[in-house]
Amino acid sequence: MRVGQVRVNGRTARQLPLLQSVGPAVRLSILDERLRGTKFISLEPKSVLNSPQQTGVDFWSLNPYIGCEFGCTYCYARYAHRYTVERAHDAGRLSDAEFQEFRGPHGWEAFEKRVFVKEQLLGTLERDLRRYFRSFGPTNHPPAPIVIGTATDPYQPAERRFRLTRGILERLARCEGLNVGIITKSPLVARDTDVLRRIQERSDLEVHISLNTVDVGLIRQVEVRSPMPAVRLRALKRLADSGIRVGLIVAPVLPGMTDDVPHLEALFQAAREAGARFVHAGPLRLYPAVRDRFLPMLEERFPHLVARYRRAYEGRSGAPRDYARALAARIKKLQVRFGFPVNEGMADRYGRRLAPAQGELGL
Ligand code: SF4
DSSP: OOOOOOEETTEETTTHHHHHHHOSOOOOOEEEEOTTSOEEEEOOOSOSEEOHHHHSSSSEEEOSEESOTTOBTTOTTHHHHHHHHHHHHHTTSSOHHHHHHHHOTTSSTHHHHEEEEOTTHHHHHHHHHHHHHHTOOTTSOSOOOEEEOSSSOTTSTHHHHHOHHHHHHHHHTTOSSOEEEEEESOGGGGGGHHHHHHHHHHSEEEEEEEOSOSOHHHHHHHBSSOOOHHHHHHHHHHHHHTTOOEEEEEEEEOTTTTOSHHHHHHHHHHHHHHTOSOEEEEEOOOOHHHHHHHHHHHHHHOGGGHHHHHHHTTTOSSOOHHHHHHHHHHHHHHHHHTTOOTTOSHHHHHOGGGSOOOOOOOO
8 A cells, every 4th residue: 555655855755754753752662572573662753643744745644653564565664664763873762783673684674573653642643633723724625634544554463452543533533524544454444443433424534445466375475464355355344334435445556466457357356345435556666665675575486577677667666657557547447347436546535646657567
């Protein structure tokens, strides 16, 4: 999954919200630890709700965690985690040895094993909401959307214990006239059906279940610990049956792996059967921080695709323009065939700057 990608000061805007919310006071107390070595670390952010001015995209965004145990090899949010760890080291809150331990041998492991938890974020959210409402003048209605989970999964395993996303939703349920989006791969979202229904009574709400293939074998090649497709689809159905506006986000579509018609058809069919209201999709973006993790995986498991990817993404993060265009046409045909709204995707709902970008890959 993942949205928004404008370059700001050398960083992508999707990364920036996390970076800005970290603030100077990283308090590195360990809140919990798993047997397999994952640690959950307390973080006190200065703000949690990031404005469009901060991020360069047309919506406000909120991410309760930095890092994610699901460990998708294409996840771009590793950069923000690395930045958080580097800032803690620079501020003297991590020794050199701890810094190495927090980064892991290749620099990307810590994203999955050292998860920062924005504890006590409700007080911060209260201040941020005042800022949010102040930002709307009489000409600025309806308010810009608030999207939860633009960078890391708000229903990742940590949420079972810390319940930060639930707390945020409880607060938003007390507001009126909002436009709220949630993006997740986790069936845990169905736990919060009650509060989602309350939000939907007073505001617009859309839940995006992220899934890029129903092929169980393939998904484990590219996503280390994510919930299985059937589990995600069951959660989608549960939400749909409860009257929640829910759909599928197929992102990223992986060239040569998940972009063929049979793969996509199977996804559309499954979405239809589960009661999805929409399906939208976007191609892989290969940011520098993603390459370190994704390309070695490709070399090991899909060696026949390595040259193709290197050629296609040489000197760019976005998929080649012709490829993006061909994929969009394929998705549009499937939307029509399966009776979903055409071109109703993140870009249409949350902002102009989310449209797929640039550059030849051949579907
Ligand atoms: S679930 Fe989302 S945030 Fe978590 S690793 Fe996968 S892409 Fe990244």
